[in-house]
Amino acid sequence: MSPRLNDRVLTLVLSGAAIVSGGLVLLVFLFLAKQSLPAIVSVGISRLFFDSHWHPTATNPQFGVWPMIAGSCLVTIGAIGWALPVGLGTAVAIEFYSFKYVMGFLTRFIELLGGVPSVVFGFWGLVSLVPAISYFHPPGQSLIAGILVLGLMVAPTVALTSLTAIRSVPSEYRRGAVALGVGRVRFICSIVVPTAARGIAGGALLAAARAIGETMAVLMVCGNIPQIPKNLFEPIRTVTANIALEMGDDTVFHRSVLFLTGLVLMLVVMIILGIVEPFRKRVAYE
């Protein structure tokens, strides 16, 4: 095989793979749209945001999905809100504050934590976290329970991506800072974190994407009442939990409405990514 032919075959194979993976995403999107179509036609998108309640199968049906979108967003923001500082702190601690052999062990442990199935986290949340919360503020199944469990689930992702980002900071900066007598704290705060900010933000986004799509754990600990919570201790229902809870109902129309809510969630995520993207680009200092 001549090198040129070789190259052409590789190009063909690789572009084929790229088309397949890109095409699959498009197909999923089209499938979602097609399944949602009956609901879009008979209900319309606006009722999802203007109806006040969620009773899709009642005789006088209501399709207000926005409390659940709010639930999804709140639980995700809350989870990232604490997983980001904890994950970043862990990464900094591993890289700058622990001994080498502890570091290896800790990194393995975090990788392991990242691989624990979400239902296990949910189960743990249900049997130990929820009762603890209900002791302070019943009913226990609540937004805060979801935030705590989800944050625990995504913190390893944040820690590992932050660690990668921190390690990619050039070692010349370290030597330069040390040679100037700059201490570890200032070095971390004014050089390492800003330089790695892009990677850290990327990791946080990845974690947020996982958190907003997470279903099982939030379903188990959040109480599943579709409402806008007035405080952290009120139950919420996320869009994903709603789909999982109601998909057993096999009327075609109900299912179509559920697909529509999934489509809306996907659009919300895309809009959020669209808003965040320019900021991510601006973070890099140059």
Added chain:
Amino acid sequence: MIAPPGNAIEVKQLQVRYGSRTVLGDVNFSASRGKVTALVGPSGCGKSTFLSTLNRLTDLVPGCHVSGEIWVDHCRIDSPDCDLGQLRRRIGMVFQKPNPFPMSIKKNIAMPLKEHRFAKSEINDRVEDSLIKAGLWNEVKERLNHSALRLSGGQMQRLCIARALALEPEIMLFDEPCSALDPVSSDVVEDLIASFRGQLTVLIVTHNLSQANRIADDVSVFWIRENTGTIIESGPLKRVFSAPQDPIAGAFLQGRRG
């Protein structure tokens, strides 16, 4: 700031090991105050390692073990009660590859000053002052808040020098400061280093013997003996170049070895 006479640096029986490998052994060295001392020798004979023992940058290298005596201004820097922050304020260091931090030109200089607890009012003065001393002020005064990473290689290197000068060090260590620069920038940086003579004690590692010839008062020749780097000849530049006591050093300085 004219330095008092005497030796700024005294090194006795220095040995440096990386794990089980001895990279420097039996090193005895002294640097006169206010003079420029060039450290020359073939690659891999421990010149850079030697330089980084003086401000204890070797602490950063896992498995690196330094023994012997290192005196900086009659103070043993290898003792446990040596104040490292203070030591590194007094000894500036510039590396082969310019390493400005990814922040503005001004912050590059202000950040270490903040670390050493200089007052805010003084920081601004020192930023300007050090940039003037490094011959960079006129080129950057309009864009102090721009990223330092947009400067040219030579400008970056002078910023790194300014950053160290702002802390008013008594000693400056240069680890091949010109070898990553184009010829014109290299000349500018070389002239700048030469201008420190009489004010600062300068140690400069260089592979460029004619550069050493142009700017140094004293020279130390490093060589590898029995797989270990050591100093085989030291003294005033003219004497070492014209009448070396060590034949290998003589051959190296004439370009016949190394």
